Amino acid sequence: MPFSSFRELNALREENGEPLFANPRNAAAGTLKLLSADEVEKRGLDCFLYHVVTSIPGLETHWQALETASAWGFQVSAHRKLCRDTHEVMAFLDHWETARTSLPVATDGVVVKVNDFALQRTLGMTAKSPRWATAYKFKAEQAATRLLSVDFQVGRTGAVTPVANLEPVLLSGTTVKRASLHNADQIALHDIRTGDTVYVEKGGEIIPKVVGVDLSSRPTGTFPFEYITHCPECGTLLERDPQEAKHFCPNRWECPPQIKGRIAHFMSRKAMNILGGEALVEQLFSKNLVTDPSGLYYLTPEVLSSLENWGDKSTGNLLRSIEASKQVPFHRFLYALGIPFVGETTAKYLASHFRSVQELSKASAEELTEAPEIGEKIAESIREYFQHPRIALMLEKLRASGLPFEQSAGEANRISDSLEGKKFVVSGQFTRSREEIKKLIETHGGKVLSTVSANLDFLLAGEKTGPAKMQKASKTGIPVISETDFLKMIGEMPATGTLFETKKPDSLFEL
Template sequence: MSADIQSKIEQLTQELNEYNYQYYVLAQSLISDYDFDQKLKELESLEAQFPQYRDPNSPTLKVGGDITQKFKTVKHKWPMMSLGNTYNEQELKDFDSRVRKTIGDDFQYVCELKFDGLSISLTYEHGKLVKAVTRGDGTQGDEVTNNVRTIRSIPHQLKKGNYPDSFEIRGEIFMHKSAFLRLNQEREDNGDQTYANPRNFASGTIKLQDSAEVAKRPLDCFLYFLYADNRNKLFENHWESIEAVKSWGFHVCEHTKLCNNIQDVLDFIHYWDTERHQLSYEIDGIVIKVNDYAQQEDLGFTAKSPRWAISYKFKAERVETILESISYQVGRTGAVTPVANLQPVLLAGTTVKRASLHNANEIARLDLHEGDTVFVEKGGEIIPKIISANIEKRPEGAVAISYPTHCPECNTELVRQEGEAVHYCPNEDGCRPQIVGKIQHFIGRKMMDIQGLGDETIETFFRLGLISKISDLYALKDHQDNLVGLERFGQKSIDNMLAGIEASKQKPFEKVLFGLGIRHIGETVAKKLAQHFKNIDAIATATALEIEAVPDIGFRIAESIHFYLNQDEHWAEIQKLKDAGLQFAIEEKEVVFAGDGLAGKTFLISGVFVDYSREELTALIESHGGKMLSSISAKLNFLVAGDKMGPSKLAKAEKLQVPIISESELLAMINN
């Protein structure tokens, strides 16, 4: 019996630590909040009965997850503790009883929506934002100040007000539902992995290294708790502080409410359990705090949570329905995505007929069988997902669902690259959804933005045999006779389309490169490749390692573009597009020299800098006569090193005795 208990504690500890790592560090949810909390409670109960078996690193003693190594680690002045939580109204009433036992009956609660996002602590000095730190493990977190500065609802400088010279304000960074759906669709269109819910997308965004990329993703932030030395001399209670920070210019949720008793709290919970679906953002519960600061101090803290606050978490709406079939969609990159077709069922206010199954691993994990009765939730309240199958209702003799070995569209054998969960159809030039999808991608607004052409028109032209590859668009002018008479396609429509196709020839190289639809090559990557290599021929002759040396280009991206450009059929297509007049080189702008102080010297830039981007430093060097190199060699005169420069570059520069200078030393060279 004792060995069984010890084994169970070890198993739960290992599981929960892994879930914590996936959630806090990798921003991936492998389990629902409810199921996680039930496992955590089970572990807490076992550890209380058998403390001799408790692991020193037990998740019951941790607030969050581990610290990612990508950012500077900063210790919190005031720990970012987690809240105790419950899904049960009786436990909430028990919490109220404990509070009354300690401080009496004369108190109020503040009820706040519990936002499903990423906790953040902002430090202000003399009204100026100086530091932003994630929760991390509760005692220290990652400094992400540059990324947080891109969030428009967070003020960089406060207007004049009666605020302390130094204070911290805590809040939650999140993404609105509409932005999540739009950005996830863009990732899918680019062949990138999509996020399961807005919380993961927001968390993944704030951990990006490039703040320019963060700025492209519309994040928002609600602020909800103030910390300062001698805070009690400024305000008597939490409600007063919230009203004050609003007047200082902070974004505070309008739905926060002051409650006089536990019944007011329960009424607030009942209202938002239904109305939360009307919000533009996700909430997963309600936070309840004792209002008065002096009473908060009397109540105190446990090792990991304040005794004056608790969160009531909504159960994710879960329904049962029948799995009628699974269909497989082929995207423009060849990725094959399984989709569960369900018997229609009402869930969170909408009728659900389909649910994503992501990949073969997910089907195997769920152990799905034909005709299964399945439990369905809305992941992040947006995307329906199958949580599990009800085995007790499984039809007798039901056959386990097996992932197809061949493409459902063209019957080509599927491939699965090492380290990836997704199966791909390699027949990109003979598989209808891939061909049509690539052409539709090419004409898109962020790519070539060809006016007069739409997705339905591309489908029609392909079906009629007018186009089968991108270059065929530029031959349509020679087939106008075949276009006349098509439904909803008069002469004016034809003229507008041909004019749009002709105008696209002036689109810059990075747009063309993005438009080709190369796997893993999104808008930003295309721009960086174009700026670095200047033309398509230079990219095509570069090795995968040389491509990977471009800032922010990983090995998988480098391998993908190197493979694509070394296929004869792809190069033949590029040659046709070149002959049609498309731009496959950047337009070299004449450099206006600001001086010649760096003439005859060569430079390479690596790392992250304080005052300038790498592009700005490059322009500065070239405008003063310096020349940029793409790699470290004996020809290099100076390596300009910023924060987080790769160790291999540093080692090579030191081996070759290349002088390593800082951003400020470079500026001093220019000024001298």
């Protein structure tokens, strides 16, 4: 949303007595949430394209792709540069550090990309992002305000974070009232005291941070900040690993925010994908209905009907998602357990190396470090986790509820998750046998169905595919792909771009 549209929009809202948007970003997000194309048009939202997913022959670089998109009539940023070395990249960043203030839209950084598509493919992706693109953030804006008081938050892992309560101040278009103070060391380093005027900065995080103190305006009669010694939630004496800057509440099993945090993590989308947010966890925990993840599998409609603001429809959805969670792959269940230092990727390595909770739980430190990507710190954390009597009890309940305690035969043969959740019908003749094709789909995490229906993702059509199947796919709008398309999807043939390439059913069959 250009600044000009933003100003116009706010002027109109002011006239109509409506609340104003804080900044163009909020205004753009608020506009899209209305889900109305008319409103988007009225409010002057615009769009730049930054990436073309293509396998068009001849397009071999990102630069060429952008030029082509521009020639097609799409709006592409004019402020791009093809740099031949890091000096040119640095000079570009330096230039825009200040020049950006004269742009018609708000911007917070620059993305540096590898130009050559072939090199992009070689570099590939990490679990989170491509290795061939990286973001540079401009220096954040700062504001000065008074530090009123400090709260302490305890997270899922017991880590304590000091949070500053500030006199409200405008920063990059939003009003800031709270900011992170990092840890005890940072507070001591800057000698931050209650009553001080502090500098706040907005980085990439949601919550801004305190980055310094204006000593010249310190009021008289202040004292150095005294960090808390006990957990604000459960009163336990805090501990501090000399290697880590943070304080921890060691009361893992009784400290409420840690228990609630583990339940919420277990339910999260990338873990067991069980519906319901923080408010639900809070209610279940405060009523003593769920005190660890295993409790979720003992919930009944009767119990849920006693919750405030919780209707029959929500109950049905929640119970269905709990039931469906029993079918997640083994590695996701391992991730859901929330073993300290075991993230999504580590959980995958552990799942394919040990293949069951039983094997993993009885593995020695040496056996654990033999698994790929597992160091001593993670090994120790896993050992500690499984040795705890409470964990043993919880795992027993989870096992009784039918959760995936081992890798299924299909998962064990997995080569990749590139087709995870995708459903295929395979029809016609291919250069390799149909059985071989079906096996490839399964080893890459996909499913093979026998009939074309609306919940299908792809019809993989070889030579002489029956016209009835093609017609049905065309009617239901299911993409028909060739053997070559399919091999590109699973990386057996070079693909250009990163997403699936599909082609629409042949128009002949639409007649």
